[in-house]
Amino acid sequence: xxxxxxxxxxxxxxxxxxxxxxxxxxxxxxxxxxxxxxxxxxxxxxxxxxxxxxxxxxxxxxxxxxxxxxxxxxxxxxxxxxxxxxxxxxxxxxxxxxxxxxxxxxxxxxxxxxxxxxxxxxxxxxxxxxxxxxxxxxxxxxxxxxxxxxxxxxxxxxxxxxxxxxxxxxxxxxxxxxxxxxxxxxxxxxxxxxxxxxxxxxxxxxxxxxxxxxxxxxxxxxxxxxxxxxxxxxxxxxxxxxxxxxxxxxxxxxxxxxxxxxxxxxxxxxxxxxxxxxxxxxxxxxxxxxxxxxxxxxxxxxxxxxxxxxxxxxxxxxxxxxxxxxxxxxxxxxxxxxxx
Amino acid sequence: xxxxxxxxxxxxxxxxxxxxxxxxxxxxxxxxxxxxxxxxxxxxxxxxxxxxxxxxxxxxxxxxxxxxxxxxxxxxxxxxxxxxxxxxxxxxxxxxxxxxxxxxxxxxxxxxxxxxxxxxxxxxxxxxxxxxxxxxxxxxxxxxxxxxxxxxxxxxxxxxxxxxxxxxxxxxxxxxxxxxxxxxxxxxxxxxxxxxxxxxxxxxxxxxxxxxxxxxxxxxxxxxxxxxxxxxxxxxxxxxxxxxxxxxxxxxxxxxxxxxxxxxxxxxxxxxxx
Numbered sequence: 256x257x258x259x260x261x262x263x264x265x266x267x268x269x270x271x272x273x274x275x276x277x278x279x280x281x282x283x284x285x286x287x288x289x290x291x292x293x294x295x296x297x298x299x300x301x302x303x304x305x306x307x308x309x310x311x312x313x314x315x316x317x318x319x320x321x322x323x324x325x326x327x328x329x330x331x332x333x334x335x336x337x338x339x340x341x342x343x344x345x346x347x348x349x350x351x352x353x354x355x356x357x358x359x360x361x362x363x364x365x366x367x368x369x370x371x372x373x374x375x376x377x378x379x380x381x382x383x384x385x386x387x388x389x390x391x392x393x394x395x396x397x398x399x400x401x402x403x404x405x406x407x408x409x410x411x412x413x414x415x416x417x418x419x420x421x422x423x424x425x426x427x428x429x430x431x432x433x434x435x436x437x438x439x440x441x442x443x444x445x446x447x448x449x450x451x452x453x454x455x456x457x458x459x460x461x462x463x464x465x466x467x468x469x470x471x472x473x474x475x476x477x478x479x480x481x482x483x484x485x486x487x488x489x490x491x492x493x494x495x496x497x498x499x500x501x502x503x504x505x506x507x508x509x510x511x512x513x514x515x516x517x518x519x520x521x522x523x524x525x526x527x528x529x530x531x532x533x534x535x536x537x538x539x540x541x542x543x544x545x546x547x548x549x550x551x552x553x554x555x556x557x558x559x560x561x562x563x564x565x566x567x568x569x570x571x572x573x574x575x576x577x578x579x580x581x582x583x584x585x586x587x588x589x590x591x592x593x594x595x
Numbered sequence: 596x597x598x599x600x601x602x603x604x605x606x607x608x609x610x611x612x613x614x615x616x617x618x619x620x621x622x623x624x625x626x627x628x629x630x631x632x633x634x635x636x637x638x639x640x641x642x643x644x645x646x647x648x649x650x651x652x653x654x655x656x657x658x659x660x661x662x663x664x665x666x667x668x669x670x671x672x673x674x675x676x677x678x679x680x681x682x683x684x685x686x687x688x689x690x691x692x693x694x695x696x697x698x699x700x701x702x703x704x705x706x707x708x709x710x711x712x713x714x715x716x717x718x719x720x721x722x723x724x725x726x727x728x729x730x731x732x733x734x735x736x737x738x739x740x741x742x743x744x745x746x747x748x749x750x751x752x753x754x755x756x757x758x759x760x761x762x763x764x765x766x767x768x769x770x771x772x773x774x775x776x777x778x779x780x781x782x783x784x785x786x787x788x789x790x791x792x793x794x795x796x797x798x799x800x801x802x803x804x805x806x807x808x809x810x811x812x813x814x815x816x817x818x819x820x821x822x823x824x825x826x827x828x829x830x831x832x833x834x835x836x837x838x839x840x841x842x843x844x845x846x847x848x849x850x851x852x853x854x855x856x857x858x859x860x861x862x863x864x865x866x867x868x869x
Binding site: 304307308309310311333334339341343344345346347348349350351355359360362363364365404407 | 601604607608611612614615618619688689690691692693695696697698699702868869
């Protein structure tokens with residue numbers, strides 16, 4: 256098993272009476288990409304600022320691996336830590352050129368002098384900023400600044416990369432480039448902690464998500480495991496011909512009766528209302544089930560045998576994005592209820 | 596061995612910070628240099644052109660004295676403009692979000708402090724060079740060696756003023772208030788304190804305005820034998836007016852100002868969160 260690169264231990268931060276972060280603990284192993292998600296004001300940026308030593312915690316510790324492969328408390332000693340790159344908040348730069356800025360960052364992080372120019376050129380070309388190499392940053396657009404912020408975080412080839420919403424304000428092309436580059440960095444064994452509101456990006460690149468709400472870590476696991484825990488698995492069953500409106504309710508009752516062993520029950524464990532819904536415009540059923548692999552095949556089997564006279568199935572799939580969104584929504588709602 | 600390596604790394608980071616800061620402040624340096632040249636031209640060359648006989652003060656040190664006296668306000672402004680943003684802009688403009696996680700705060704502040712000092716002393720050097728050049732042209736006399744001593748004190752004065760500005764910048768929200776305070780302190784602040792201290796005949800060594808006088812006075816060949824004060828008797832009470840500090844006194848107080856305020860500024864910067 257790969258070694259731990261970063262570890263948060265009961266990390267708390269208060270601003271006056273407001274608790275921005277409440278005893279958050281988790282650790283990240285080498286080569287993992289962790290997505291930090293949560294609503295606005297949940298404490299994501301506070302957490303990243305604590306990791307980057309921009310602010311001090313009220314209690315708890317942040318440990319990052321040092322060059323001797325020991326975990327080191329960054330708020331006690333910051334020397335000899337593994338190379339770390341940061342993109343915190345919306346990047347703000349001095350009014351200089353990308354070349355001077357990137358060279359300065361590479362220099363202060365002791366990146367081999369002979370390779371700096373090549374590295375800058377390579378990254379600027381990869382992110383379509385090469386022609387802007389010697390232009391002053393004050394004329395850069397928001398998206399270009401954001402891209403440069405990402406380059407600043409990785410210019411010195413760090414082992415650990417902390418990114419706070421790196422895709423904010425970027426066009427689709429740039430977002431894809433960053434996503435692909437993150438995957439490439441992971442292949443090289445880099446560890447990445449990535450905060451984002453874009454669940455598609457999180458789903459695409461992250462191994463695990465850390466879900467944070469009102470300063471509390473309410474989930475830290477792979478998306479599949481969290482979905483299983485929260486029983487939020489959904490299946491989309493598209494059908495060939497539309498079902499007449501007057502038959503829909505009866506059909507849903509029949510479906511619930513037949514599929515009951517596999518469905519996600521509501522709080523009273525008896526009520527399956529809403530577990531199956533029908534979208535009449537796009538001709539598909541949404542089935543919320545218990546998330547087990549055996550249930551999935553069981554459902555498919557019943558649908559294709561017991562309901563062959565009612566409808567013909569054209570496709571049977573899991574909607575990846577909506578699942579993550581619904582998981583996110585459900586976890587936040589449940590946590591808010593608990594906190595109330 | 597590891598300590599030596601760390602020291603070398605720190606030294607490298609500081610030197611890169613100096614270079615980077617110099618690049619960032621390049622435009623400001625050019626503007627202030629041009630202003631200082633224009634200022635010198637207006638103060639020295641123009642009067643000579645219009646009043647060739649009356650404009651020159653004798654002996655040669657008179658030119659330095661008058662020029663350096665007027666130069667003090669320009670120096671306060673220059674130092675204020677260069678040092679006022681040394682820390683607070685990292686917070687106000689949020690540029691610290693990029694740099695502070697990557698660099699130790701002491702390396703950053705030392706680098707920026709040295710860079711700004713070099714730039715301000717550079718502007719001072721232009722002024723001294725022009726003074727020496729015009730003096731040689733007008734008087735056709737050798738340049739006094741004490742001009743170098745004066746330049747040394749100018750450097751020390753810039754360090755002291757720079758440290759106070761850095762200290763203010765370490766907790767102030769933006770450059771504006773820092774500039775206002777540093778200018779007000781030099782224009783009125785010390786004078787107000789002086790009005791309480793002078794009647795006690797105590798030497799006003801705390802005053803930067805008073806300490807500044809060493810810069811022009813030390814050029815005088817008679818400096819070592821000159822009395823730093825004069826006395827007069829009024830209503831049977833002896834009053835002492837301090838004209839300029841001793842070389843040792845100025846050296847000690849300016850050095851103390853430079854070190855103490857720099858350290859205070861650093862400590863506040865270290866505690867400041869973004």
